[in-house]
Amino acid sequence: MAKHRRFRRLGLPVFGVLAAMAAGSALAAEPANPAARRIVSIGSAVTEILYDLGAQDRIVAVDSTSTYPQGTKEKPDIGYLRALSPEGIIGQNPDLILLQDGAGPPDALTVLRASGIATATIKALPLSETIPDKIRDVGAAVGLGDKAEVLAQKTKAELDAALAETAKIPQPRKRVLFILSVANGRIMAGGKGTEAAAMIEMAGGINAADQITGYKPLTDEAVIAARPDYVLVMQSGNHHLTPDQVFSLPAFLSTPAADNRALLQMDGLLLTGFGPRTPKAVGMLTSQLYPQSN
The missing domain is CATH 3.40.50.1980 (Nitrogenase molybdenum iron protein domain)
Structure with a gap:
């Protein structure tokens, strides 16, 4: 079994x-x-x-x-x-x-x-x-x-x-907030030095949580100050989140991402694995952040 x-x-x-x-x-x-x-x-x-x-x-x-x-x-x-x-x-x-x-x-x-x-x-x-x-x-x-x-x-x-290819993307670059989990309204985000931050930057984005290091909770004020254009989450597993789960949180109501419910989902291993599939992951995330460039 x-x-x-x-x-x-x-x-x-x-x-x-x-x-x-x-x-x-x-x-x-x-x-x-x-x-x-x-x-x-x-x-x-x-x-x-x-x-x-x-x-x-x-x-x-x-x-x-x-x-x-x-x-x-x-x-x-x-x-x-x-x-x-x-x-x-x-x-x-x-x-x-x-x-x-x-x-x-x-x-x-x-x-x-x-x-x-x-x-x-x-x-x-x-x-x-x-x-x-x-x-x-x-x-x-x-x-x-x-x-x-x-x-x-x-x-x-x-x-x-x-x-x-990502180097050719014109300014301004998109601000992306990676959410690892949400528990009781506490938003666990990926800051500097994380796999998620590195992937966002390789895909031509700006990590919106660069005020923290590692995977740490963000206050509502910090989320508002991060001004994400997109929210990035894992598409399956224990840390899967839906648009309703994310954009119903008060911290996101005034963010640019909330205007279009701009939630991106990627396979967690593909996003954070840093193995042979990383080039594919970079291309996939880039195409979602900048669809007009494809």
Whole structure:
């Protein structure tokens, strides 16, 4: 019987967007196992990359954020990447645990690394320039460096082309507010250093919540001051929101977005994954923000 799968994004890792942090290899200095045949893949981007490299038959389990591509639903689910149980992972008898940076909690990682099972961590900075290295590092960890290099170069070329198109968009740029969730009227938004903010900027928009860092609540006054032209939300999962849910909130009544009920919805993994599909995500969001440019 298929397990119930959850998609939880609250508690996403937050990173300072500093160019210096993008330099060098993304693979942590940990032993990998290029010959591994039983891989536990933890992190949506890591899992997507493994599938793109043709290594899906070597994956014995995934975390609950790994819901793409379709075949991941047939894999055992070892839980949410930030609330891992070492026992559940070790019980899969893996010969490699491949972790996306931000997995945890720390005590669980300590147990996994002490287990003697090869464990490698892939950094996951929300920066477009780190995506090719992320692909290369996943490939190196599983002995598919040549295939990873091809995929990395293809992804970089596609991303460069997408960013070149957004660079042509004339001023003024659209202001976009990403809402992660709304609970009891409290609006959780994506500020500086988040995947959502980086995606908005790559798509030619302005992150309307740049007064905060990370995923944090916004007051009604802050929402009004943000003046979003669009509100961006995830189209499915626990954080899905409808236009009525958003624009019935008092904070949004006087915003430009409310005038046209301008709510954009995107697949959460596509929006925040920062993997091989990121060029597609940039193009999709750009076309929604600037339909007249297409």
